Each structure stands twice: as structure tokens, then as C-alpha cells.
Amino acid sequence: MDWLFRRLLGALALALACTLVLAGIGALVGSPVLGAALGAMLATGVLVLRDSVKASRLMAWMRVAQGTAPRDTGLWGELAYRIERAFVAGEKRVVEERQRLEQFLAAIEASPNGVMMLDANEQMLWCNRVAAEHFGLDPEGDRLQRLTNLVRSPTFVAYLQSGRYDEGATVPGPLGRTTLSVLLRDYGNGQKLLLSQDITERERNEAMRRDFVANVSHEIRTPLTVLSGFVETLAQLKLSEPERQRVLQLMAQQTTRMQSLVADLLTLATLEGSPRPTADRWHSVSTLLERAKADAIALSAGRHELRVSAENDAQIAGSDSELLSAIANLLNNAVRYTPAGGRIDVNWSRRDDGSARLDVCDSGVGIAREHLPRLTERFYRVDGSRSRDTGGTGLGLSIVKHIVQRHGGSIEIRSEPGVGSTFTLHLPAIRVRTLNASRGADAPVEV
Numbered sequence: 231m232d233w234l235f236r237r238l239l240g241a242l243a244l245a246l247a248c249t250l251v252l253a254g255i256g257a258l259v260g261s262p263v264l265g266a267a268l269g270a271m272l273a274t275g276v277l278v279l280r281d282s283v284k285a286s287r288l289m290a291w292m293r294v295a296q297g298t299a300p301r302d303t304g305l306w307g308e309l310a311y312r313i314e315r316a317f318v319a320g321e322k323r324v325v326e327e328r329q330r331l332e333q334f335l336a337a338i339e340a341s342p343n344g345v346m347m348l349d350a351n352e353q354m355l356w357c358n359r360v361a362a363e364h365f366g367l368d369p370e371g372d373r374l375q376r377l378t379n380l381v382r383s384p385t386f387v388a389y390l391q392s393g394r395y396d397e398g399a400t401v402p403g404p405l406g407r408t409t410l411s412v413l414l415r416d417y418g419n420g421q422k423l424l425l426s427q428d429i430t431e432r433e434r435n436e437a438m439r440r441d442f443v444a445n446v447s448h449e450i451r452t453p454l455t456v457l458s459g460f461v462e463t464l465a466q467l468k469l470s471e472p473e474r475q476r477v478l479q480l481m482a483q484q485t486t487r488m489q490s491l492v493a494d495l496l497t498l499a500t501l502e503g504s505p506r507p508t509a510d511r512w513h514s515v516s517t518l519l520e521r522a523k524a525d526a527i528a529l530s531a532g533r534h535e536l537r538v539s540a541e542n543d544a545q546i547a548g549s550d551s552e553l554l555s556a557i558a559n560l561l562n563n564a565v566r567y568t569p570a571g572g573r574i575d576v577n578w579s580r581r582d583d584g585s586a587r588l589d590v591c592d593s594g595v596g597i598a599r600e601h602l603p604r605l606t607e608r609f610y611r612v613d614g615s616r617s618r619d620t621g622g623t624g625l626g627l628s629i630v631k632h633i634v635q636r637h638g639g640s641i642e643i644r645s646e647p648g649v650g651s652t653f654t655l656h657l658p659a660i661r662v663r664t665l666n667a668s669r670g671a672d673a674p675v676e677v
């Protein structure tokens with residue numbers, strides 16, 4: 231209130247001075263009262279003029295509100311200072327609010343799920359990048375467009391228009407390539423919040439799991455049905471000794487088939503549930519090939535010409551039982567799918583970059599091109615009856631792929647029907663080495 235006192239004092243002093251001066255001049259010309267009145271008017275005029283000038287300067291500053299407010303003394307100085315402070319505080323609040331909003335939007339933007347805001351007319355107000363990808367939208371270009379004009383999936387439109395959002399819905403993504411789980415929530419004044427999640431992978435895994443269970447059940451049911459038929463036969467019919475022997479032999483075959491299937495399933499489960507083999511346990515490639523070759527020779531029973539060659543002293547790091555299982559699977563397949571008189575070549579070689587490859591090449595029945603990409607799927611068979619007749623489970627190549635991937639490698643399959651097939655295991659440099667390279671290690675030797 232300092233300014234009020236000074237202002238009143240100043241106005242009083244001015245009015246007094248003007249009144250006295252003009253009253254004095256008035257007395258000289260014989261009219262002191264008129265002089266005093268003129269003096270008072272002059273003082274009022276000066277005060278009004280000064281206030282008007284200061285007020286207009288303040289108004290001019292307030293219009294643009296940039297820079298500092300006019301620095302006056304007294305009432306106008308105090309007024310300008312307080313208005314400037316209110317302006318600054320207001321601006322600071324706006325900046326803080328904007329920053330908070332930006333942080334909030336950035337957090338939603340970082341969400342792995344899609345978030346979209348719709349107004350009461352179902353027009354898109356805002357969406358994050360994930361939601362834009364899910365629905366194939368342009369977050370800026372499609373703003374304020376009706377969502378039903380942008381997303382035309384009937385399932386989605388029906389869900390949006392149903393008004394019942396207690397539960398979510400599963401809808402196809404744009405072009406039908408993905409599957410989305412969507413959930414709507416009402417908020418504010420008729421606005422809606424749309425949350426979306428890409429569940430394509432989950433759905434695919436679920437379908438694979440269902441297929442797997444169905445396949446396993448089918449594979450087990452078939453030998454079981456055969457076995458129960460034989461059990462009934464044995465129980466109800468009086469068979470001759472040779473007939474009985476034949477039935478028992480067939481029963482043994484089915485039992486072996488089930489045992490192989492269960493063994494392969496357990497192998498797959500173990501592979502999936504255990505950590506990758508470490509790269510510090512080295513095994514001789516020649517020894518692994520020798521052991522796999524012995525199995526293959528037994529299976530072939532002299533019907534095939536089998537040749538195996540490997541770098542001398544080549545070594546591989548990982549799990550020897552897994553690696554042996556992978557190589558043996560490939561060799562056994564080569565024997566099983568190559569008619570008698572055919573040839574099987576197994577060759578281990580190193581590349582310049584240090585990596586290695588194992589080629590298992592046969593002159594067997596071969597595989598048509600369209601089957602190649604699916605061969606390593608579980609239970610995928612080109613010729614089901616041939617596979618089963620030769621004791622196959624349909625899981626061999628999927629086990630091989632698992633094993634080689636666990637060792638950082640990959641499998642490549644080339645084949646031509648009627649000519650033969652080559653299955654190649656590629657192994658990374660970190661998992662292969664050649665001991666004592668000076669002893670002519672690069673020369674392949676017959677195992």
C-alpha cells in the first residue's frame with residue numbers, strides 16, 4: 231500500500247501547487263477563485279493525462295506480452311509487475327502441462343500394445359504407432375476420420391457398434407495377415423479408448439500345439455488299434471503255431487513303432503527344455519561319423535554303397551549325443567529312402583571362413599520341390615506309408631533341425647525326384663576346429 235500513500239500525496243501536492251499558483255495569478259488579475267478553480271482543473275488534467283499514457287503503455291505490452299513489462303513507479307509499476315508475474319506463471323504452467331502431456335503420450339507410444347482414442351462419433355482423435363500399424367492407419371492423415379471408414383473388418387465393425395465392451399474381441403488385421411485382440415472402453419463424454427494387441431504368433435503357436443496333440447494322438451492310436459485287434463484275435467481265435475508267431479511278430483513291430491515315437495517325442499522335449507550345448511566340449515568328427523555309419527550299415531544290410539569322408543582330426547564342439555543323433559538321423563533317412571543298389575556319400579569339409587559343412591548325399595527317391603520347405607515340420611511326411619513301413623516317426627528331420635540350430639548352425643536340403651537328395655548341416659566356425667593342422671589335416675580321409 232506504499233504506492234497508494236505516495237500516489238495520494240503526489241496528487242494532493244500537485245493539486246495544491248496548481249491551485250495556489252493559479253489562485254495567485256488570479257489574484258493579480260482580480261479573480262483568485264477562478265484562478266484556484268483553473269488550478270484544480272489543471273492538476274486533475276495532468277493526473278488523468280499521466281495515467282492515460284501509463285495505462286496505454288501497459289495495454290500495448292499486454293497485447294503482445296513479450297519482453298518485460300513497462301517499468302513504472304507507483305500504481306502503474308506495481309500493476310505492470312503483478313501482471314507480468316501472472317503472465318510468466320501462466321506460461322510456465324502451460325509449458326509444464328505440455329511437457330506432462332508429451333511424456334504421457336511418449337509413454338503410451340512406447341507401449342507394445344496399440345492405443346487409440348475415439349470421439350463420440352467414433353472418429354479417430356489420436357493413436358500410437360503400434361495401433362497405426364495394427365490397423366494400417368496414418369496417425370496424422372487419418373485423424374478425425376470415422377474409424378469404420380478406415381477399418382472395414384465386419385467383425386471389428388460389429389464389435390464397435392455393439393456397445394457391449396465388457397469383453398474384448400478377436401479380429402483380423404488389415405489384409406487378413408495378422409490376428410488382433412481388441413478391447414474397447416468408454417470414457418469421458420462418449421469417447422472411447424481402443425486397445426489392441428497382435429496375437430498372430432500366439433494364435434499360430436496355439437494352432438501348432440493343437441495340431442501337435444492331434445498328430446501325436448493319431449500316431450499313437452493307429453498302432454494301439456492294430457495291437458488291440460491282434461490281442462482280440464489271440465484271445466478269440468485258435469491259431470496255429472505259425473499264425474501265432476506271425477501275429478506276435480506284427481505286434482512286436484507295432485510296439486517298436488510306438489517306442490520309437492515316444493523316444494523321438496522325449497528327444498524333442500529334452501531339446502526344447504534344455505539350454506544350448508556349450509562350445510567348450512570338443513568331439514572327434516571321425517568318431518561321430520564312424521558310429522553313425524555303423525548304424526546305417528546295420529540298417530542297410532549291404533543293400534547300399536556307403537562312403538564317408540572327413541577332414542583328418544576335425545573336431546566339433548557341443549553335445550556329442552545330440553550331434554550323433556542328428557548325423558545318424560540323416561544317414562538312416564538316406565538308407566531308408568534309397569532303393570537297394572543306391573549310393574550314399576557323407577562328406578565333412580571346412581570353408582575358408584572357418585565354418586564347416588556335413589553333406590549327406592543319396593541317390594534315392596528324391597523329394598519334389600514343393601515339399602522341401604515343410605520337411606522339417608513335425609510329422610510332415612512326403613510318403614506316409616513308406617515312412618511308417620521303414621520305421622519312421624515323421625519327427626527325424628525336425629529333431630535334426632533343432633539340434634543343428636542349438637549348435638548355431640542350419641540345415642539345407644536339395645533334392646530332385648528320382649535322382650536323389652543332399653542334406654547339408656552348416657556349422658559355425660566357433661564350433662569347429664582341426665587339431666594338429668600340420669599333419670595334412672585338410673586332406674579328407676575315408677572313415
Ligand code: ADP
Nearest residue numbers: 563564567611612613617622623624625626627
Ligand atoms: P520320417 O521318420 O518320416 O523319415 P523325417 O522327419 O526324418 O521323418 O523325414 C520327413 C520326410 O522327409 C520323410 O517322411 C520323407 O518323406 C522325407 N525324407 C527325409 N529324408 C529323405 C531322403 N533322404 N530322401 C527322400 N526323402 C526323404
